[in-house]
Amino acid sequence: LYDPSRENTLLRMMDGHTTRVGSLAWNSHLLTSGCRSGEIVHHDVRMPNHVIATLSGHTQVGF
Numbered sequence: 001l002y003d004p005s006r007e008n009t010l011l012r013m014m015d016g017h018t019t020r021v022g023s024l025a026w027n028s029h030l031l032t033s034g035c036r037s038g039e040i041v042h043h044d045v046r047m048p049n050h051v052i053a054t055l056s057g058h059t060q061v062g063f
Contacts (some may be wrong), residue, residue: 001045016041016051 001011016033023034029051042053043061 005018012045014043014045014050016043016054 001014002011003011004023014031017035017039019035019037019039021033021035025032029044029046030058031042031045031053034040038056040055041051042055044052
């Protein structure tokens with residue numbers, strides 16, 4: 001994560017997925033990411049141990 005108000009200062013490197021992330025959503029201090037493997041990860045960006053929940057089972061519909 002970068003802070004654009006502080007000259008793009010790197011705030012944190014976040015991990016949690018082993019395949020390509022195709023979707024992100026913000027809700028206040030929570031960042032949710034979904035990847036190609038079907039895994040959804042909820043991150044609390046305020047916490048050093050940022051992964052707060054991991055879900056599996058979503059499917060990607062190809063076009």
